[in-house]
Amino acid sequence: MKPRILGKSKPVPDTPSPSVSTPSSTIPSPPPQSIQCPICNIPMSSLIKLNNHIDSQHLNQRQSIPRNHYIKSNKCHKCNNSSITNCCICGLTFCSNHINRGKVNSLLEFDKNGIWCDCCIDCINKLPNIISPINNLTDEFKELRNKRLINESLKNLLLDRRLDKVFNWMLNNVINEESFINFEKSLVNWNNQGNCQCCLNTFTWLNRRHHCRICGESVCGDLQKGCSMIVPLGMLFELLIVDKDISIQERDRIRNLLKKDKFGLRICKECKRRVLNKKVFLLDKQQFDDEMVKFFNIWKLISKKLESEDLSFIKDDLENKLYVNYFNKLDKLIKDIDLFINKGNCKNDEIRILTNLKNVIIKFIKINLPILRKSQNVKLEKERQKLQNIINDRPKLSKRELREKRDKLIVLNEQKFLVTEMYETFKKQRRFDDLKTLDINLEDIEKEINQLNLELGDETFTI
Amino acid sequence: MNRQRSKQSQFKIVLLGESAVGKSSVVQRFVKNSFDEYRESTIGAAFLTQSIHLSKNDILSSGDNDNSITTDTIDDDGITVKFEIWDTAGQERYRSLASMYYRNANAAIIVYDITQLESLDKAKYWIKELQRQANKDTIIILTGNKLDLNDERKISIDDVNEFTSIYNLLNFEVSAKTGENVNQLFKDIAIKLVIKNLKSNNNLNTTNKHSNTINLNQNTNNTTNDQNCAC
Numbered sequence: 048m049k050p051r052i053l054g055k056s057k058p059v060p061d062t063p064s065p066s067v068s069t070p071s072s073t074i075p076s077p078p079p080q081s082i083q084c085p086i087c088n089i090p091m092s093s094l095i096k097l098n099n100h101i102d103s104q105h106l107n108q109r110q111s112i113p114r115n116h117y118i119k120s121n122k123c124h125k126c127n128n129s130s131i132t133n134c135c136i137c138g139l140t141f142c143s144n145h146i147n148r149g150k151v152n153s154l155l156e157f158d159k160n161g162i163w164c165d166c167c168i169d170c171i172n173k174l175p176n177i178i179s180p181i182n183n184l185t186d187e188f189k190e191l192r193n194k195r196l197i198n199e200s201l202k203n204l205l206l207d208r209r210l211d212k213v214f215n216w217m218l219n220n221v222i223n224e225e226s227f228i229n230f231e232k233s234l235v236n237w238n239n240q241g242n243c244q245c246c247l248n249t250f251t252w253l254n255r256r257h258h259c260r261i262c263g264e265s266v267c268g269d270l271q272k273g274c275s276m277i278v279p280l281g282m283l284f285e286l287l288i289v290d291k292d293i294s295i296q297e298r299d300r301i302r303n304l305l306k307k308d309k310f311g312l313r314i315c316k317e318c319k320r321r322v323l324n325k326k327v328f329l330l331d332k333q334q335f336d337d338e339m340v341k342f343f344n345i346w347k348l349i350s351k352k353l354e355s356e357d358l359s360f361i362k363d364d365l366e367n368k369l370y371v372n373y374f375n376k377l378d379k380l381i382k383d384i385d386l387f388i389n390k391g392n393c394k395n396d397e398i399r400i401l402t403n404l405k406n407v408i409i410k411f412i413k414i415n416l417p418i419l420r421k422s423q424n425v426k427l428e429k430e431r432q433k434l435q436n437i438i439n440d441r442p443k444l445s446k447r448e449l450r451e452k453r454d455k456l457i458v459l460n461e462q463k464f465l466v467t468e469m470y471e472t473f474k475k476q477r478r479f480d481d482l483k484t485l486d487i488n489l490e491d492i493e494k495e496i497n498q499l500n501l502e503l504g505d506e507t508f509t510i
Numbered sequence: 511m512n513r514q515r516s517k518q519s520q521f522k523i524v525l526l527g528e529s530a531v532g533k534s535s536v537v538q539r540f541v542k543n544s545f546d547e548y549r550e551s552t553i554g555a556a557f558l559t560q561s562i563h564l565s566k567n568d569i570l571s572s573g574d575n576d577n578s579i580t581t582d583t584i585d586d587d588g589i590t591v592k593f594e595i596w597d598t599a600g601q602e603r604y605r606s607l608a609s610m611y612y613r614n615a616n617a618a619i620i621v622y623d624i625t626q627l628e629s630l631d632k633a634k635y636w637i638k639e640l641q642r643q644a645n646k647d648t649i650i651i652l653t654g655n656k657l658d659l660n661d662e663r664k665i666s667i668d669d670v671n672e673f674t675s676i677y678n679l680l681n682f683e684v685s686a687k688t689g690e691n692v693n694q695l696f697k698d699i700a701i702k703l704v705i706k707n708l709k710s711n712n713n714l715n716t717t718n719k720h721s722n723t724i725n726l727n728q729n730t731n732n733t734t735n736d737q738n739c740a741c
């Protein structure tokens with residue numbers, strides 16, 4: 048598993064949202080390009096200025112709209128939903144479904160120069176001709192938005208193309224200091240004007256100007272601020288191959304070339320958002336898929352094998368070892384899954400899938416392990432019985448035989464000690480030829496000792 | 511190849527016999543050419559080694575040579591024989607150890623004390639056990655020790671001869687104290703073993719000649735020679 052690159056990724060929408068939020072009420076406010084006061088139509092340079100303008104110029108007018116005809120009720124006049132909003136013209140209460148907004152003057156008439164008030168749809172419909180409060184700018188807005196989107200995707204496409212260039216360069220060129228620097232500069236012209244495109248700070252001798260190699264814009268280099276960072280080529284390569292078809296040999300060749308992480312490209316936050324996040328997401332998904340498939344295959348293989356076996360009977364030690372081994376593998380699988388989850392790279396749905404798999408395995412173990420344990424006990428008991436029988440069947444040694452064998456055992460142990468000592472002496476004297484003879488003799492002694500121990504059984508030391 | 515192998519031979523020898531007959535003394539005389547008037551009784555079984563050199567003539571003129579061994583079978587330098595000797599303890603409590611050592615010995619020297627009648631009984635016991643239990647190829651040599659105490663002799667050479675001729679054994683009288691006959695004993699054993707070896711090699715070689723198989727050993731031998739390091 049490669050470490051997650053460039054922070055945690057989110058699914059990247061292919062369509063960037065416009066920088067000014069879409070109007071929320073039914074009546075769309077004028078598109079951002081032409082902000083003007085809705086009451087007096089004076090053009091405004093920014094939304095903040097417009098707010099200030101309305102507060103200072105038009106707030107008093109609100110008071111001029113009489114409210115004494117308002118009827119107190121907590122039900123919508125039309126549908127009986129609970130509601131507390133009064134129509135400023137008829138004074139009845141309505142729910143949000145049945146109320147709208149319109150420009151009204153102090154005479155409770157719709158007026159282009161009036162102020163925005165809540166009006167019920169009945170009142171609005173009754174007086175449609177005086178002034179339609181619905182100034183429908185949707186189409187105009189859509190058109191503007193589209194233009195912007197096309198611009199955005201063109202820009203993304205351009206950046207993507209540059210990344211492709213980087214990729215092709217890695218594939219087809221000798222990667223050394225000189226070629227890298229030349230290539231780096233050939234990608235895009237660097238913009239030496241203006242502030243950091245990400246944080247808008249000006250550059251000083253402390254906050255030096257750096258350039259994003261992909262878009263060419265000026266950015267801060269400070270890692271803490273994160274306006275840009277140097278991405279090692281090896282890392283970049285891993286990202287770039289996710290959506291490319293490239294042979295394993297070729298891939299490994301480049302990986303080898305880039306292993307030392309000698310070179311890296313500075314990439315700004317904005318470019319990362321536009322083109323790299325997409326690849327990070329793909330890479331993560333790919334890695335998750337790979338890992339998931341691996342886990343699942345192991346699980347399938349082992350569970351199938353175990354299911355085909357009859358765990359309630361163990362034939363011999365070999366079979367026992369085999370079964371135990373299977374369970375060990377399952378245990379390890381669970382641990383591996385946990386480890387993978389705890390690495391923190393998984394998204395919620397991925398964690399859910401893994402946890403489900405884990406639970407299935409645990410359940411399988413819980414059902415099947417006791418069966419194995421039971422048959423293991425049965426097998427052990429059988430072996431114990433057999434051993435007991437052998438012991439019982441062993442011919443009782445006569446007292447004399449017993450004494451002889453015990454004496455022989457003692458003598459053999461003495462001799463073992465002697466030969467071992469001799470062995471050490473010979474080793475010091477470097478009599479290597481003779482060491483072999485002693486070695487063979489030690490083996491003989493050991494064999495006889497074992498044989499005697501077997502014959503004597505637990506009568507070795509009892510009288 | 512035959513010559514190279516016969517240049518250095520290694521044989522396993524075991525000594526058996528009643529305690530205090532002088533087994534360890536005989537070995538000490540052979541290995542160190544010395545003698546202790548007061549030596550401790552052996553515990554378990556001791557291991558010693560000694561090499562002797564046989565000249566070409568030693569072998570060719572030996573009575574065991576039935577002319578199947580010719581002058582070009584043996585290297586002009588003669589043959590060096592290395593003995594690995596297991597000197598067992600004669601005390602009763604160690605008797606059970608002996609089988610481990612005579613089991614695959616090339617030769618067994620059974621020692622008695624010519625001044626102690628009972629020691630010959632013990633020697634006979636060992637001969638019988640070896641006939642029953644040991645390898646059929648094991649050469650058995652019945653050896654009377656303490657020849658220097660001829661005045662106190664209780665066992666005459668004729669008594670023993672009678673016995674050895676039945677079992678077809680070699681027969682020696684030695685003195686560990688004076689060293690008389692000790693080296694001759696080991697030299698005779700060496701010659702006997704070498705000739706036996708050469709004969710079985712000869713047989714192997716003749717069978718090799720008759721078959722058309724390529725002698726792989728010859729080749730491997732050459733290659734190992736090439737690879738020998740100079741140190």
Ligand SMILES: Nc1nc2c(ncn2[C@@H]2O[C@H](COP(=O)(O)OP(=O)(O)OP(=O)(O)O)[C@@H](O)[C@H]2O)c(=O)[nH]1
Nearest residue numbers: 529530531532533534535547551552600656686687
């Ligand atoms: N006079 C004389 N004494 C000997 C001779 N060989 C051995 N002895 C003495 O006999 C005693 C026993 O000798 P060992 O060599 O210990 O006898 P052993 O057969 O090894 O005895 P265990 O180790 O108990 O089996 C020693 O005191 C020796 O000095 C010999 O040729 N002549």
Ligand SMILES: [Mg+2]
Nearest residue numbers: 533534551552
């Ligand atoms: Mg001894």
Ligand SMILES: [Zn+2]
Nearest residue numbers: 084086087088
């Ligand atoms: Zn205004």
Ligand SMILES: [Zn+2]
Nearest residue numbers: 134137167170
């Ligand atoms: Zn109304």
Ligand SMILES: [Zn+2]
Nearest residue numbers: 123126142145
């Ligand atoms: Zn309603």
Ligand SMILES: [Zn+2]
Nearest residue numbers: 243246267274
């Ligand atoms: Zn910045």
Ligand SMILES: [Zn+2]
Nearest residue numbers: 259262315318
């Ligand atoms: Zn950029």
